[in-house]
Amino acid sequence: MRSLLPCTRRLALVLLAGTAVTAHAGPLESLEEFVRSARSGRAEFTQVVTAPGRDGQAPRTRRSSGTFEFQRPDRFRFVYREPFAQTLVADGQTLWLHDVDLNQVTARKQAGVLASTPAALIAAAPDLQAIRRDFELLALPDQGGLQWVQATPRNREGQVASIKVGLRGDALAALDILDSFGQRSVLTFTGFQLNPALAADTFRFTPPKGADVIRQP
Known part of the structure; x- marks a missing residue:
């Protein structure tokens, strides 16, 4: 399978939402309101993955784009x-x-792969206290017109080393993810719709006829 696929498995487990925040809320308060209010969402995304260079070579960069939809709890489609x-x-x-x-098609049990990932940080947790059980949170200085919160998984044995959440006003604008291999994935979101009504079959998946289906633990 092409080299992009493992990166997609590790870093594409990312959810987006937007929410109204107070005009002078700090980064942690903005994140808390975002987590509390967002029940579903839809957006366009761009993902840029930068892998460290080997043997003195320059870093390698890959760019991808597409659409994203999510609905709490724990349902999403990229x-x-x-x-x-x-x-x-x-x-x-x-x-x-x-x-x-x-x-x-690769199929894995969802519960075994989402802990301490951006999906757990953004989509599953009902409040900031639940997030703090799995992540150490640190408010960062504003940069690039965004408020930033750094979330470091308490479980240091996972594939995600840290996640930076970027908020602009009433929307989550970016996720900056560093994995344990030194690979960085930056996702930016546009055209976000907050709490849209999503069709019931949005998060159903049936392997296409003739597909090679690989089931993993």
Whole structure:
């Protein structure tokens, strides 16, 4: 499977939402209001992944884009349009990854792969106290017109080393994710819709006919 796929598994488990915040709220207060208010969302996304160079080579950069939808608790869909067509769906029980070009589907138990990830930080936790059970939170200085909160997983054995959450006004604008391999993924979001009514089958996934289905623990 092409080299983009493992990166997608690690870093594409990202959810987006937006919420109204007070004009002078600090980063932690903005994050708390965002977590409290966002029940569902829809947006366009761009993801830039930078991997460390090896043997003195320059870092490698890959760019992808697509659409994203989510609904609490623990349901989301990423549709990657470029550079390769892929679909990532969490239906509450199973995490499905479909590589369209290869017609290959990977299925994993959702509970075993989302802990201490951006999905757990943004989509599952009902309040800031729940987030603090899994993450150490630190308010960072404003940068690039955004408020920033750094979330470091308390479980240091996972694949995510740290997550920076960027908020602009009433919306979550960016996620900056560093994994344990030194690979960085920056996601930016546009055209966000807060709490839209999503179709019931948005988060259902049925492997296409003839697809090679790989089931992992």
